[in-house]
Amino acid sequence: MTAEIPNLARTAQLIKQAVHKLELDLSGLTVLTEAASGPYAVTPVIAAMAGAKRVLAITADSSYATADEVIRQTRSLESLCGLPQRVEIFQERHLALFAEADIVTNLGFVRPLDAKVVLSMRRGSVVPLMCEAWEYRPQDLDLRACQQQGVHVFATNEDFPAIDVFAYSGWLALKMLFEAGIEIHRSKVVVVSGDKFGRVIEQRLQANGVDVMRVDRLDREIIAGADAVILADYARLDEIIGEGGDVTAADVSRFMPGGVVICFAGRADVRGLGANGVRVHPNRELPARRMGLTLAHLGARPVVDLHAAGLKVGELACRGVEADSAFSALMQKM
Template sequence: MSRALTATLLDLSELTVLTEAATGAYAVTAVLAAMAGARHVYAFTKPTRHGTPGDARQQTLELADSVGVADRIDVLEQITPDILNQTDIVTNSGHLRPLTAALIDKLPKEAVIALMFEAWEFRPNDLDMQACLRRGIPIVGVNERHPAVDVFSFLGPLCVKQLHDCGLPVYKNRIGVLCDNDFVGSLRAGLTNSGASVETFDSVEAVYRDEWDAIIVALRPAAQPRIGSPEATHLAACAPAGGIIVQFWGDMDRTVLSANGLAVWPTAPPALGHMGILLSEIGPEPIVRLQAGGLRAAECVRRSRPVSTDGFAQIVTRPLVELSPIHTRSLPR
């Protein structure tokens, strides 16, 4: 966490942050904000399948206490108008979602919302964009490929971990990667560096029959599942007996895949629009980098610093209903 703060030059002095108190790797978010000098951090929590509010409180405050910032973090189960009225940065975190118009309308006009992933990954269901536009409150994405963040470089190892979990060594495996977005280079590099033979495709129709050990699906989520009946039929014709469809990102109709004789990993479906494996599955490092970068991007905009293509911050400028977020099911996240 200290290395991430040094790398990003995150400075939240004189700013108040509203984020989540969470469990696992996501307990770092509130603590990073406090370590970066935030005037105060309000960390909202609620029950999830990952833990109780008590779990989130304990993990967040124990981590905060270990670095001497617990006195600047309040863990909350209710957000009052008074808190919203003094907030400078709100994070688009799992416990806070969706960020409603009622919440946004109570923020100061100078406030910003930290998307906590890249702008092109914006998902309209996360927050009321029309309320942000009406209030002039920026929605700030983070450049995950900035050298101080570099989360994309973790996607290849994450995909390798997912394949290991489903019983494939990756080394010497024949892997098809079905990807229509910027993940493709990182996925290909990670799999190739682990010894796989890899072919990439930007559409289901482009996939051809081969002795695939697995076909990785990494398609941007849309209003309908990216793998429906026609797509499942095509993939079944391309995959050998025993081939596996691995859901890295992008919603799939698992019923039609099973009806076509295809196995699917992971066995439990992720939430709609979310990844099939959490970044935290390969350790806290990518989460720490992402959260520090997301806060840094929001800080830049809050302090009216220039937004450039090689900087930290990206601005969501219009509601693109077809976009959905990169990261994980609510871990919480």
Template sequence: MNGFHPPQSAPAINAARLADTVLAPRHATPPIRSATTFAGKPGSEFLPARLVALMQQAIAATGLDLTGLTVLTEAATGAYAVTPVIAAMAGAEEVYAVARPSRHGSVGVAHASVEALAQAAGVAGRISLLAHVPEDRLGAIDIVTNSGHLRPLGARLIKRLPPEAVVALMFEAWEFRPEDIALAACRSRGIPVVGVNERHPSIDVFSFLGPLAAALLRESGVALAGSRVAVICDNPFGLYILQGLADADSFAWLFPDTSAMFAADWDAVVVALQPSSSMRIDAHEARRIAAMAPEACIAQVWGDIDRAAFAEAGGTVWPLQAPRPGHMGILLSALGPEPIVRLQTGGLRAAEWIRRGGAALPGGFAQMV
């Protein structure tokens, strides 16, 4: 992990090292730096001028410069429409943006979202909107992003990239999912898979994790002020989630796993466990949580949960629709475009850094998978 710096206002968390930690509401603990958030909206409702300003700020903050490089990425809807536009605004020579039909919209809708934003930014001429991966152009790609409309990045695609190409993971290296990218093919070609240090001061996406967990709990009907919330988390998300809930006037405890959790009058249990090949909360653990927190809402931020076991025990898991295996139960875009702009810009910056011969150093932009 590159440059993990815990919230400076939480010495109690550091001392407890993520076990049986409690953080009281904001009047007891000063908040960490705040993150500007927005209500979740369809892409068409985001103000183009605001999005362009956010992208300009993120490019300037990170120093992203894609001059002379060619980027293969996705054309998506909502806040994720920004990715190809950021690349073009940062000087990319060519940007290929591929869309597929999805539950978020058709290919046409995705193309229209990107086109409108690109026109507002004045870079539409450098973005090619496509419905398929441009097979005949793969040999000229410098950076390919691990984006939803391109995944999985299979061995066939990897083998057609030039040897100097870089795969941008678009999140932290420890969050890598084997099903997303043919890692063995990348290794055999010497093509680096580059994660981004989301905690880098110029990116600072982790500061949105607390507001994100709070948003999920509010959606479930939990009134945060004065609520008792157990947070089960085995990864760096925990400190930020805990602080965010404290900033929302909740009493939040942090546990590294279900075995450390104790019975109490919990209003909610937040699950944020790093996914694996099996359920992170299996039937046995689900029954244990249900027994210790019988009236609590179970909020699935991250990590696969045996929902059937919770239902049998009379528990409720939110969101009601299960996310795809290994994926988050709520996306950063629920808070508006700013965290997505920062994340996508950071992901491209990390890849650009490695593509231009930089090294992945502790505290820097890039992390190697």
């Protein structure tokens, strides 16, 4: 099944709005990013709309779309944004592409930025992470190699008022609960999290009539009688539900009969839960430091705003004006 752009015309408008409100100006800069499908088709088009000298985009066949379909979506979005076909799309990941770029994003088809890749990059080039600093994954980017090569790395403040992207985490949790058959109002939900995701989700659930409890660790007493447990501990590496976890799949079945487990971020024994009759959403195993569903599950705006903000971070770092800009609070040091 191909991941489609949900509303092409609206997505084009969101791109124009984001470029305007962030005063994104990539003139004179070459950007290397990915060409992807669905809401993630936006990134190279944002760069082109912001006047980048060149936009290089890597793509490939994936479970979401073929490379040909990605190219079609990119061209359609360019056209709706009133752009000529400026995005240069490549179906192979050549080191020469990295050597050309001033800004290299850390997105799917561009990753991993390992030592071999980083050593091909220009000294003084920038990697803007499309996430906050605490969400950094070492397997995606070799920070030490960046330091040795003189490549600057900054993360993006998702709470910056012009975008307020991190707040969508709470809305995503609500949507996932609805999809799992939980009515929200007057439902009892346990959120297990020791990080920012949990705090934001807890606040959004409370504002919508949920009887919510946020904890760092689960036990049988905590889950007893709950309608749902949301796993939302992005930074936690061990299994939260499973034989070696806080509680077992059998515990969940016994102490919260009919309840559901929402895998927002965090590891669980999904197969064991299913074998014990527990509904899991989404119903797949997650590695540590991964979200079950991304903010794109809500629509295009969170992706557009976050990726435009990340490109703004790249712009500021390339031009060396991060300390003197009204947008300096967008940047987070690594």
